[in-house]
Amino acid sequence: MKPYLAQSRTEIKLALSQGESLLVTIGIPVIVLIGLSLTKALPLPATAKSATNFLVPGTMTLAIMATGMVSTSIATGVERSYGVLKRLGSTPLGRPALLAAKITSILVVEVIQLAILAIIGILLGWHPVGNWGLFVVSAILATSGFAGIGLFMAGTMKSEVIIGAANGIYLVLLFIGGMIMPLSSLPGALETFARLLPAAALSDALYHSIGIGGSIPLWAWMNLTIWAIGAPLLAARTFKWEQ
Amino acid sequence: MTTIEVNDLYIAYGEKIAVGGISFQANSGEVLTILGPNGAGKTSTVESIEGYRRPSRGSIRVLGLDPHKDLPKLTQFIGVMLQDGGIYPRMTPLEALHLFHDYYKDPLNIDYLIELTNLRDALKTPYRRLSGGEKQRLSLALAIIGKPKVVFLDEPTAGIDPEGRLAVREVIRNLKSQEVCVLLTTHELDEAQRLSDRIIILDHGKIAAEGDLDELMTAAQGENIRFSAPSGIDLSALEAEIGAKVTEERAGEYLIVTQATPDNIVKLTSFLAGRNIFVGDIRAGKSSLEDVFFALTGRTVEQDAQHGPSTGRRGRRHR
Numbered sequence: 001m002k003p004y005l006a007q008s009r010t011e012i013k014l015a016l017s018q019g020e021s022l023l024v025t026i027g028i029p030v031i032v033l034i035g036l037s038l039t040k041a042l043p044l045p046a047t048a049k050s051a052t053n054f055l056v057p058g059t060m061t062l063a064i065m066a067t068g069m070v071s072t073s074i075a076t077g078v079e080r081s082y083g084v085l086k087r088l089g090s091t092p093l094g095r096p097a098l099l100a101a102k103i104t105s106i107l108v109v110e111v112i113q114l115a116i117l118a119i120i121g122i123l124l125g126w127h128p129v130g131n132w133g134l135f136v137v138s139a140i141l142a143t144s145g146f147a148g149i150g151l152f153m154a155g156t157m158k159s160e161v162i163i164g165a166a167n168g169i170y171l172v173l174l175f176i177g178g179m180i181m182p183l184s185s186l187p188g189a190l191e192t193f194a195r196l197l198p199a200a201a202l203s204d205a206l207y208h209s210i211g212i213g214g215s216i217p218l219w220a221w222m223n224l225t226i227w228a229i230g231a232p233l234l235a236a237r238t239f240k241w242e243q
Numbered sequence: 244m245t246t247i248e249v250n251d252l253y254i255a256y257g258e259k260i261a262v263g264g265i266s267f268q269a270n271s272g273e274v275l276t277i278l279g280p281n282g283a284g285k286t287s288t289v290e291s292i293e294g295y296r297r298p299s300r301g302s303i304r305v306l307g308l309d310p311h312k313d314l315p316k317l318t319q320f321i322g323v324m325l326q327d328g329g330i331y332p333r334m335t336p337l338e339a340l341h342l343f344h345d346y347y348k349d350p351l352n353i354d355y356l357i358e359l360t361n362l363r364d365a366l367k368t369p370y371r372r373l374s375g376g377e378k379q380r381l382s383l384a385l386a387i388i389g390k391p392k393v394v395f396l397d398e399p400t401a402g403i404d405p406e407g408r409l410a411v412r413e414v415i416r417n418l419k420s421q422e423v424c425v426l427l428t429t430h431e432l433d434e435a436q437r438l439s440d441r442i443i444i445l446d447h448g449k450i451a452a453e454g455d456l457d458e459l460m461t462a463a464q465g466e467n468i469r470f471s472a473p474s475g476i477d478l479s480a481l482e483a484e485i486g487a488k489v490t491e492e493r494a495g496e497y498l499i500v501t502q503a504t505p506d507n508i509v510k511l512t513s514f515l516a517g518r519n520i521f522v523g524d525i526r527a528g529k530s531s532l533e534d535v536f537f538a539l540t541g542r543t544v545e546q547d548a549q550h551g552p553s554t555g556r557r558g559r560r561h562r
Contacts, residue, residue: 002345002346003346005345006341006342006346010331010334014331014333017333018333078332083329084329086325087325087328089294090293090321090323091318091346093346094314094318242295
C-alpha cells in the first residue's frame with residue numbers, strides 16, 4: 001500500500017505541475033466554456049435551455065478526454081522513452097500498482113477539473129439538472145476508454161509522435177465530438193462517424209445527465225461501454241514497457 | 244553462497260540468436276563483471292537475470308527465484324542501475340530518493356545515501372539538468388536504497404567525474420563487504436580490472452573466457468612483449484631474431500608472444516637499433532585486460548564504443 005500511495009502522490013504532483021499539460025487539461029476547457037458561453041458564437045442544440053446547459057457538459061467532456069487520453073499518453077510516453085517504466089518495473093512498486101497509481105492520478109485531476117468547470121459554469125448561470133449518478137458512471141466509463149486509448153498510444157508510439165498525435169486527435173474531437181457544437185450540426189457521414197467515437201458518446205451522456213436531465217440514449221451507453229472495455233484491453237495487449 | 248545461477252541460457256529474437264546457451268554463477272560478496280563487444284549478448288543476458296526478458300531456453304535463478312515469474316517477490320532484494328535514464332526527467336534527486344525510499348520495507352537512510360553518493364549540492368536540481376556524473380550517482384543511490392542482496396550495475400562509471408568515480412568504487416566495496424552480489428557490466432576495463440572478483444567475456448552470445456583477472460591474462464597470452472613503431476617492419480626477420488611469433492595487431496602496434504626476459508628485450512631493441520627504427524613504447528610482461536579483450540573479440544573497447552555492433556574478426560577462443 002505504501003508504494004502505491006507514494007506513487008500516486010508523485011503522479012498527481014507531476015500531472016498538476018506541468019504547464020503544457022495544465023493548459024490542455026484545465027486552461028483550454030475553461031477558456032472554451034467562458035468564451036463560448038459569453039459570445040454564443042456556435043450553434044446550440046434545440047433542446048438546450050441556455051448555452052451553459054450545453055457547454056458545461058461539453059467542456060467537462062473535453063477535460064475528461066484531455067486528462068484521460070492526451071495527458072496520460074504524453075506523460076506515459078515520455079516516461080517510457082526515459083526508461084522510467086522499465087526502472088520502476090524492477091522495484092517493489094510493480095506494474096499493477098504503477099497502473100493503479102496512474103488511474104488514481106487521472107481521477108483526482110478529473111475531480112479538480114470538473115469542480116473548476118462546475119463552479120465557473122454556475123457563475124455563468126448554469127443550473128445543473130438531472131442525475132449525478134448517471135454522470136459519474138458515464139464519466140468513469142469514458143475515463144477508462146480515453147485512458148485505454150492514451151496508454152495504447154504511449155505503449156506503441158515514440159514520444160515525439162505521441163505529442164503530435166494526441167494533440168491532433170484532441171483538436172479534431174473538440175470540433176466533431178459534440179462538445180462545443182451539437183452532433184446534429186455535422187454533415188451526415190461525419191455525424192455517423194463521430195457517433196462511433198467515445199467523445200461524442202460522453203458529451204451526449206453528460207448533456208442528458210446534467211445538462212437537460214433525462215435518460216442517456218442507448219447508443220451512448222453502448223459506445224462508452226465498448227470503448228471502456230476494448231481500449232484498455234488493446235493497450236494491455238500491445239503495450240511495450242521500453243521504447 | 245550461490246546468488247545467481249544461469250544454466251544454458253539461450254535468447255533469440257526471431258532468427259537472431261543473441262545468447263547461445265551460456266552458464267555461469269555468481270556468489271554473495273562477489274563482484275562479477277560481464278564484458279563484451281556491442282552485440283555480444285551482455286544486455287540480453289543481464290536483462291533476463293533482472294527479470295525484464297523471458298529467456299528462449301534455459302533457466303535462471305536469483306536467490307533461488309525465477310526472475311521472470313517471481314519478479315514481484317524478488318524486487319525487495321534486488322537493486323538495478325540502468326545505463327542511463329530510469330528517472331522522471333522533472334523530478335529532483337531529493338524527490339526521487341523519497342519516492343524510492345517508500346517502495347521498500349527496510350530502506351537505507353536518505354541522508355546517509357546523499358553523503359555516500361555526494362549528491363548534497365544537486366538535491367533540488369531536476370534530473371534532466373543534472374550532470375552525467377550526478378545522474379549516475381543518483382541512479383546508484385536508488386539501486387542500493389532498498390538494501391539489496393543482488394545489485395545490477397550497468398556502466399556505473401560512464402561519463403562520471405573523478406570524484407564520482409571514487410564514490411562509486413567506495414559503494415561497490417561497501418556492497419561487497421556486506422556480502423552483496425554485484426553484477427557489473429562496463430566498457431571501462433580499468434574499472435573492471437580494479438573492481439571485479441571474476442570476469443566473463445561474452446562474444447557472439449557465447450562465453451569467450453571466464454575467470455579471475457590472473458586466470459584470464461594467463462589464459463589469453465601469458466607473457467608477451469608489445470611495442471609500437473612505424474608500420475611495415477620486416478616481421479620474418481624479427482621472428483628469426485627473437486625466435487618467437489610476431490604479429491602487427493594494428494597499424495604500428497606489434498605483439499611478440501614470448502617470455503618477457505631481459506635477453507628477449509635486448510634482442511628486440513638491437514634489431515630495431517640496427518635498422519634505425521624509432522620506438523613509440525615497449526611494454527613487457529603479462530597481458531592487460533585490454534589485451535585479453537582484443538585477443539578474444541578482435542576489437543578494442545574504444546573501437547567498440549565508437550563503431551557500435553561488432554563487425555570485427557573473431558578472436559581466438561579459449562573455451
